Amino acid sequence: MxxxxxKIDRSFIxxxxxxxKDATIVDTIIxxxxxxxxxxxxEGVERDDQVSLLQKMDCDFAQGFYFSQSLEAEKLLQWxxxxxETKEALH
Structure with missing residues (x-):
C-alpha cells in the first residue's frame, strides 16, 4: 500500500x-x-502559536479545534x- x-500525533503538537524537545521532534519528522x-x-492543533510554528516548519496540513470542533456531515457542509465565503471575501 x-x-x-x-500524520503527527497530537501528543507531539x-x-x-x-x-x-517536542519542537525538535516535530521539525525532524517533517x-x-x-x-x-x-x-x-x-493533529490536535488548538492555538494560533502552534499554527504559526507548524507553518514555519513547512507542515502541509493541520487539524484540530483551532479550526473547528468535530462536526456532523450536515454541519460540516455549512461550515x-x-x-x-469568508476566504473569497478576503481576496
Whole structure:
C-alpha cells in the first residue's frame, strides 16, 4: 500500500511552542517526511502559536479545534460554505 501522508500525533503538537524537545521532534519528522516525498498533517492543533510554528516548519496540513470542533456531515457542509465565503471575501 503506497503511503503519501504522514500524520503527527497530537501528543507531539500539544507543547510544541513550550517544549524545545517536542519542537525538535516535530521539525525532524517533517523534514524526514519531506525527504521521503510525503505530505505531513499535524493533529490536535488548538492555538494560533502552534499554527504559526507548524507553518514555519513547512507542515502541509493541520487539524484540530483551532479550526473547528468535530462536526456532523450536515454541519460540516455549512461550515465549509461559510469558510469559503469568508476566504473569497478576503481576496
Amino acid at each position: 503506497p503511503v503519501s501522508l504522514l 500539544r507543547d510544541i511552542t513550550d517544549n524545545s 523534514h524526514l517526511a519531506k525527504s521521503l516525498d510525503l505530505q505531513v498533517l499535524a 465549509l460554505e461559510q469558510h469559503n
